[in-house]
Amino acid sequence: MTPQTRSPSGYSTWRLIAEELRSEIVDESLAPGTRLPTERELVERFGVHRHTVRQAVATLATEGLVARRQGSGTFVVERPRLVHRIGLRTRWSDSLGHRADASPGVLLEAGPDPCPPADVVMSLDLHERAALRTEMVRSVDGLALVRTTDWFVAAAVPDFARHYRDVGGSTTAALRAIGIDDYLRVSSTITARLATFAESTDMDLPGGAVVLVVRGLDALPDGTPLRYGISRFRADRVELNVDT
Amino acid sequence: MTPQTRSPSGYSTWRLIAEELRSEIVDESLAPGTRLPTERELVERFGVHRHTVRQAVATLATEGLVARRQGSGTFVVERPRLVHRIGLRTRWSDSLGHRADASPGVLLEAGPDPCPPADVVMSLDLHERAALRTEMVRSVDGLALVRTTDWFVAAAVPDFARHYRDVGGSTTAALRAIGIDDYLRVSSTITARLATFAESTDMDLPGGAVVLVVRGLDALPDGTPLRYGISRFRADRVELNVDT
DNA sequence: AGAAATTTGTGCGTATGTATG
DNA sequence: TCATACATACGCACAAATTTC
Numbered sequence: 001m002t003p004q005t006r007s008p009s010g011y012s013t014w015r016l017i018a019e020e021l022r023s024e025i026v027d028e029s030l031a032p033g034t035r036l037p038t039e040r041e042l043v044e045r046f047g048v049h050r051h052t053v054r055q056a057v058a059t060l061a062t063e064g065l066v067a068r069r070q071g072s073g074t075f076v077v078e079r080p081r082l083v084h085r086i087g088l089r090t091r092w093s094d095s096l097g098h099r100a101d102a103s104p105g106v107l108l109e110a111g112p113d114p115c116p117p118a119d120v121v122m123s124l125d126l127h128e129r130a131a132l133r134t135e136m137v138r139s140v141d142g143l144a145l146v147r148t149t150d151w152f153v154a155a156a157v158p159d160f161a162r163h164y165r166d167v168g169g170s171t172t173a174a175l176r177a178i179g180i181d182d183y184l185r186v187s188s189t190i191t192a193r194l195a196t197f198a199e200s201t202d203m204d205l206p207g208g209a210v211v212l213v214v215r216g217l218d219a220l221p222d223g224t225p226l227r228y229g230i231s232r233f234r235a236d237r238v239e240l241n242v243d244t
Numbered sequence: 245m246t247p248q249t250r251s252p253s254g255y256s257t258w259r260l261i262a263e264e265l266r267s268e269i270v271d272e273s274l275a276p277g278t279r280l281p282t283e284r285e286l287v288e289r290f291g292v293h294r295h296t297v298r299q300a301v302a303t304l305a306t307e308g309l310v311a312r313r314q315g316s317g318t319f320v321v322e323r324p325r326l327v328h329r330i331g332l333r334t335r336w337s338d339s340l341g342h343r344a345d346a347s348p349g350v351l352l353e354a355g356p357d358p359c360p361p362a363d364v365v366m367s368l369d370l371h372e373r374a375a376l377r378t379e380m381v382r383s384v385d386g387l388a389l390v391r392t393t394d395w396f397v398a399a400a401v402p403d404f405a406r407h408y409r410d411v412g413g414s415t416t417a418a419l420r421a422i423g424i425d426d427y428l429r430v431s432s433t434i435t436a437r438l439a440t441f442a443e444s445t446d447m448d449l450p451g452g453a454v455v456l457v458v459r460g461l462d463a464l465p466d467g468t469p470l471r472y473g474i475s476r477f478r479a480d481r482v483e484l485n486v487d488t
Numbered sequence: 489a490g491a492a493a494t495t496t497g498t499g500c501g502t503a504t505g506t507a508t509g
Numbered sequence: 510t511c512a513t514a515c516a517t518a519c520g521c522a523c524a525a526a527t528t529t530c
Contacts, residue, residue: 086488235437
């Protein structure tokens with residue numbers, strides 16, 4: 001485990017240990033409220049110096065994942081986790097709209113996209129039609145939980161950005177103002193990866209954060225494609241749910 | 245980006261750059277078959293020494309994610325990606341069974357679990373009944389893609405391990421041999437995190453690999469809970485799909 | 489209440505790894 | 510290849526808070 005004996009992985013020992021412990025916490029193998037193994041036990045388990053274990057736990061403490069109490073131990077902090085349901089009607093308002101502490105979505109950008117990715121062109125049939133792209137961040141309790149990029153068929157959602165701001169940051173309400181009362185989720189594709197630098201900046205993520213990426217296609221009840229969206233969720237604070 | 249100006253993250257600079265590029269490849273921002281930016285461009289973009297970007301790209305090349313061609317450039321390698329469908333009937337046989345190169349599941353362990361996690365006890369109503377736990381790895385083309393842990397109500401699946409081996413590594417077939425012809429997915433919960441040391445060993449994952457974690461509850465058509473499963477997928481090779 | 493054991497917090501010194509130039 | 514600056518990991522010692530007996 002020492003840098004001398006390990007092959008160069010690009011990960012420091014304390015970071016590896018920190019991520020191992022984080023996995024167990026996110027997984028609830030270490031349940032909220034319970035005590036972490038003592039530093040002595042962690043030293044034993046990982047075969048490293050106490051300072052190394054301490055630096056690992058220190059980063060988790062800085063992130064607010066655990067709380068250390070001198071003489072007593074280190075404890076897993078209880079943290080609310082957002083459950084985002086994926087189904088026929090997938091709406092932010094259902095997942096975080098009812099929470100008193102949910103802020104409206106912040107529109108970072110909205111404008112024409114001259115050259116959307118190939119799968120977006122395909123899904124929305126944008127060969128002959130212009131695309132509108134929106135970039136948003138959504139937060140709960142001051143914590144950014146999701147970063148979204150959406151494409152619309154521009155002609156179908158006139159003045160989207162203005163309506164979005166007018167209704168106070170709700171996509172569903174903005175679409176209703178335009179005259180679109182209902183839309184359905186056709187399919188969702190879920191992947192996961194490490195956050196990019198840009199995402200870490202936009203969502204203020206800790207180092208090495210994992211994001212859940214959901215690509216979804218929404219259509220009008222008659223089947224006309226309406227929106228192609230890419231949502232990137234903080235994986236340590238959000239879980240996706242599919243009921244069948 | 246220099247070690248002097250960065251706050252200590254536990255990641256070496258080349259590792260950060262490697263993971264950034266990997267995210268773009270997994271995301272298909274850098275599509276299969278396309279050329280990576282030149283070393284010169286990467287040096288420019290990340291503001292680091294040429295040795296540093298070379299080490300980053302070298303790691304991706306070792307993993308087979310990119311191929312370097314002298315005088316030509318570095319290219320993103322095309323790699324098959326497994327799509328695992330989540331729906332009412334979620335079966336391995338549907339996702340990877342029809343592939344000629346799919347190996348049967350390898351049963352690592354099967355036996356009584358005296359003390360399953362709280363949510364498993366709850367979902368399967370194991371307060372008074374014994375639990376059977378199975379641990380498996382499933383591979384395609386010699387590449388381990390998923391590591392599963394399943395709990396059954398022991399009394400409902402007598403001799404499961406024997407049947408599983410007899411039918412050659414298929415859960416659905418083993419259950420049929422026991423007399424269970426059909427079962428349905430009740431709900432699925434999806435999270436993501438870095439792989440643990442144990443998972444990295446079992447699935448032979450590269451350092452810092454991300455896993456998609458799916459917790460699912462299966463029940464008999466009459467609603468009796470049958471199985472609670474935790475599946476951990478290699479996130480760089482598997483995507484989940486939900487059609488609604 | 490008090491002593492001992494346990495657990496986290498802190499300091500210094502040394503050797504090695506990392507990234508730049 | 511070498512020099513420089515910083516980060517990492519280890520070894521040892523002791524302090525402070527809490528729990529245990």
